[in-house]
Amino acid sequence: MGTRSRAEVHTHGYWHETFHCWFFRREADKIYLLFQLRAASKKDYPLKLDITAAGHLLAGETPADGIREITEELGVVVNYDDLLPVDIIPVSFEMEGFIDREFCHIYLYHYQAPIPGFVLQEEEVADVVSVEINTLTALLSGEKPRINGLSCVRSFSSGQLITFDEHDLAPYTHTYITKLLQALRQYQI
Numbered sequence: 001m002g003t004r005s006r007a008e009v010h011t012h013g014y015w016h017e018t019f020h021c022w023f024f025r026r027e028a029d030k031i032y033l034l035f036q037l038r039a040a041s042k043k044d045y046p047l048k049l050d051i052t053a054a055g056h057l058l059a060g061e062t063p064a065d066g067i068r069e070i071t072e073e074l075g076v077v078v079n080y081d082d083l084l085p086v087d088i089i090p091v092s093f094e095m096e097g098f099i100d101r102e103f104c105h106i107y108l109y110h111y112q113a114p115i116p117g118f119v120l121q122e123e124e125v126a127d128v129v130s131v132e133i134n135t136l137t138a139l140l141s142g143e144k145p146r147i148n149g150l151s152c153v154r155s156f157s158s159g160q161l162i163t164f165d166e167h168d169l170a171p172y173t174h175t176y177i178t179k180l181l182q183a184l185r186q187y188q189i
Contacts, residue, residue: 003059013099016056019066020104021083023052023111024184030132031184034111034152037127049129050170063105075119083107086183089176106180108187115152128152129162133184139166140177
């Protein structure tokens with residue numbers, strides 16, 4: 001396979017491995033998925049709602065090494081053994097001058113600490129947004145054109161809702177989202 005720079009990987013569309021960790025919370029009888037709101041300065045998908053914490057695995061790294069992304073982006077220390085494996089899903093996206101082909105190692109993490117407990121890496125993350133999964137499912141199925149999520153960092157104390165539609169989400173394949181939501185329901189704690 002070899003070692004290539006990130007720019008070269010995305011210019012030529014070389015397959016590479018990534019670590020994806022989705023945080024979820026359980027409140028009463030509802031499950032909430034936590035999205036990262038990407039920083040405005042990000043080259044890829046700025047100001048889009050995306051995976052709670054994610055990143056490329058470097059040459060020689062295993063998915064367990066990917067937990068560094070959680071600490072870097074959110075300021076949260078997580079033990080790899082506390083992650084719930086979902087699947088490894090191949091995902092491919094093409095845009096002008098950008099070809100992203102990933103083997104996504106997807107995990108869930110049951111986040112039980114206080115919500116305003118994040119320390120964001122501001123060059124990467126603008127906010128964390130909590131979305132109830134049945135509401136998210138209604139958006140993705142087309143049942144609802146727009147839904148609300150709760151700002152968990154920037155405006156948590158004021159309870160600010162963020163309204164968004166499917167175009168505000170980073171792109172995911174149908175298979176990816178289906179497996180993620182199935183796993184969330186399976187791991188109901």
